[in-house]
Amino acid sequence: MIEDAFVIDAVAHSPNFANDNCRNRSAHELIALVKQLHLYWNPEGYRLPEDEFLVDVDVETVARTLFLESPTDLTVHHHLPLYGWFHDGNVSVEKNAEIARRWPNRVISYVGVDPTSGPQACIESLERQLEDIPNAVGMKFYPHQVEPWRTFRLDEEDRLFPLYERALELGIRTIAVHKASPLGPVPMNPYRVDDVEGAAYAFPQMNFEIIHSGLAFLDETAQAVARFPNVYANIETTSQLTYFAPGKFQEILAQLLLWGGTEKIIYSASVPYGHPWPQIDAIWRLQLAEEMMEKYNLPQLTKEDKKGILGGNYARMVGLDVEARKAAIADDEFAQELRETGYQAPWSNWRRAYAEGRLRRYVTPSEEELAALDAAGAGAVAP
Amino acid sequence: MSDTAAVTWHDPRFDEQIRAALGRVYDPCSLAANNALSLIDMGLVREWRVDEHANVHVTMCVTAPSCLMAPKFLEAARQELRKIEGIGSVEVEVDPTIMWTPDLMTATGKRLDRMRHARARRLGGVRPQQWRETERAAG
Numbered sequence: 001m002i003e004d005a006f007v008i009d010a011v012a013h014s015p016n017f018a019n020d021n022c023r024n025r026s027a028h029e030l031i032a033l034v035k036q037l038h039l040y041w042n043p044e045g046y047r048l049p050e051d052e053f054l055v056d057v058d059v060e061t062v063a064r065t066l067f068l069e070s071p072t073d074l075t076v077h078h079h080l081p082l083y084g085w086f087h088d089g090n091v092s093v094e095k096n097a098e099i100a101r102r103w104p105n106r107v108i109s110y111v112g113v114d115p116t117s118g119p120q121a122c123i124e125s126l127e128r129q130l131e132d133i134p135n136a137v138g139m140k141f142y143p144h145q146v147e148p149w150r151t152f153r154l155d156e157e158d159r160l161f162p163l164y165e166r167a168l169e170l171g172i173r174t175i176a177v178h179k180a181s182p183l184g185p186v187p188m189n190p191y192r193v194d195d196v197e198g199a200a201y202a203f204p205q206m207n208f209e210i211i212h213s214g215l216a217f218l219d220e221t222a223q224a225v226a227r228f229p230n231v232y233a234n235i236e237t238t239s240q241l242t243y244f245a246p247g248k249f250q251e252i253l254a255q256l257l258l259w260g261g262t263e264k265i266i267y268s269a270s271v272p273y274g275h276p277w278p279q280i281d282a283i284w285r286l287q288l289a290e291e292m293m294e295k296y297n298l299p300q301l302t303k304e305d306k307k308g309i310l311g312g313n314y315a316r317m318v319g320l321d322v323e324a325r326k327a328a329i330a331d332d333e334f335a336q337e338l339r340e341t342g343y344q345a346p347w348s349n350w351r352r353a354y355a356e357g358r359l360r361r362y363v364t365p366s367e368e369e370l371a372a373l374d375a376a377g378a379g380a381v382a383p
Numbered sequence: 384m385s386d387t388a389a390v391t392w393h394d395p396r397f398d399e400q401i402r403a404a405l406g407r408v409y410d411p412c413s414l415a416a417n418n419a420l421s422l423i424d425m426g427l428v429r430e431w432r433v434d435e436h437a438n439v440h441v442t443m444c445v446t447a448p449s450c451l452m453a454p455k456f457l458e459a460a461r462q463e464l465r466k467i468e469g470i471g472s473v474e475v476e477v478d479p480t481i482m483w484t485p486d487l488m489t490a491t492g493k494r495l496d497r498m499r500h501a502r503a504r505r506l507g508g509v510r511p512q513q514w515r516e517t518e519r520a521a522g
Binding site: 201223225226227228229231258259260261264 | 502509510511512513514515517518
C-alpha cells in the first residue's frame with residue numbers, strides 16, 4: 001500500500017525472450033521494440049542492462065519485483081497469446097498457472113486466447129486454461145497475429161460472440177485487449193478501438209479493458225469510456241509517460257478524466273517493461289497542471305481519485321473484496337520479508353536471479369540466423 | 384403494368400419460397416444506413432401472383448419516385464426467384480402509383496428499425512461520462 005491506497009497492478013507479465021522461443025523474424029523485431037520501451041520509458045535508476053532485461057524470466061522473480069520493490073499489493077497476471085511470434089505465446093500458460101497457484105491471494109489471473117484461431121479452438125483453449133486456473137476472472141486478446149498475418153474485430157458476431165458467451169458461462173467477466181501500441185513494424189489498423197463498442201453494447205455483462213489507452217486513438221478511446229459503463233481505460237505503458245513525456249501524459253489523462261471520469265481509469269505497471277515503483281509514486285503525487293484543468297474544465301485530482309486509479313477502480317470492476325484481500329496478505333511471505341528489509345532496490349531481485357544463472361538469456365541473432373528463420377517459414381499454431 | 388398483372392388466379396404452393404427469396408434481397412438504402420432490411424421487411428413487395436404455369440409476377444413499390452437503385456434490386460429479386468425449383472417465368476415490376484410509407488413495413492421490419500434507431504441514438508452523440516446515465520437506467 002502507498003499510505004492508505006491499496007495498489008492493484010492490473011497487468012504483469014513473465015515473458016520468455018529466449019532465442020529458442022522465437023518463432024520468426026517478427027519475434028526478434030518485437031524484442032527490439034520492447035527493449036527500447038524498457039530502456040527509454042523508465043526513469044534513471046529503474047532500467048536493467050539490455051542483456052539482463054532480455055531473458056526468460058521465472059514467475060518468482062516477477063512476483064518479488066512487484067511485491068518487494070514497490071507498494072504493489074496485488075497483481076493481474078496475463079497469459080499472452082502471441083503465438084504468431086513466440087512458441088509459448090511469450091508468457092506461457094504454464095507460468096500463468098504457476099503464479100496463480102503459488103500466490104492465490106496476491107495474483108488475479110487472465111487466461112489468453114487468439115481469436116484468429118476461430119471460436120471453437122478459443123473455447124477449447126479457454127476451457128483447458130481454466131482447468132489449471134479455475135478462479136481466473138479475465139481473458140487477454142491481441143488484435144492480430146503474424147506469419148501469417150491475420151486479424152479480427154471484437155464485434156464479429158460469428159467468431160467472437162460465441163467465445164464471449166462461453167467465457168461468461170465459465171465466470172470470465174473481463175476482456176483485456178491490447179490496443180493503441182503496435183507490436184513492431186506491423187499495420188496499425190487492428191490497434192484501433194472502434195470494434196470495442198459493438199462488443200460492449202452486445203455484452204453489457206462483460207467488461208472491456210482497452211490496454212495502453214491513449215497511446216493512440218485517444219479521442220475514440222475517451223468517447224468509448226464515456227458511453228459504455230463496461231469499457232475501461234487501462235493505462236498500462238501510458239503511465240510510463242509520466243517520466244518519458246509528462247505533458248503528454250497529462251493531456252491523455254485529462255481527456256480520459258473528462259470523458260470517462262476517474263472511475264474508468266486503471267493503473268498497470270506493465271512489469272517488466274516498466275518498474276512499478278516510479279509509476280505508483282508518480283500517480284500518487286500527480287497534480288493536474290493548471291493548464292489542463294482550465295482546458296478540460298476539470299477539478300484537481302483528489303486522494304480518493306488516485307486511490308481509485310491505483311486499485312479501487314479495478315477492484316470495483318471485477319467485484320474484488322479489498323478488505324478480505326488485505327487481511328489475506330497482511331502476514332504472507334512478502335509482507336514478512338518487507339517488514340524485515342523495507343522496499344528492496346529496483347530490479348535487485350531480477351539482477352540476483354540473473355547473476356545466479358536462473359534466467360535464460362536472449363542473444364541478438366545474426367542476419368544469417370534471421371535468414372534461416374525466414375527460410376524455415378515457421379507458421380503460427382496456437383497450442 | 385403488364386398483362387400478367389391482370390391474372391387473378393393464384394397458386395399458393397410457392398408462397399413460402401417466394402417470401403424467402405425476396406427476404407434474401409436487401410433494400411440498398413437500408414444497407415447504406417447500417418439498418419439492413421429485406422425487400423419484404425421494408426414493405427416494398429406489395430403483391431405476387433403465380434399462374435397455372437408457375438409463372439410468377441411480383442408487384443413492388445419504391446420508397447421515393449426518384450429511386451435510382453430500383454433496377455438493381457429488381458434484378459436481384461429476379462435472380463433469387465429464378466432459383467426456386469419448378470418456377471416458370473419471373474416478372475418483377477414497380478408500380479409507381481403506390482406511395483410507400485413506413486406503415487407498409489412488416490412487423491419484423493418495424494421492430495428491427497426501432498431497435499436499430501434506439502441503438503444508433505445510444506451510440507451516437509456523446510456527453511462527458513454518459514455511461515453514468517446508462518448505468519443508472521440499468522438500475
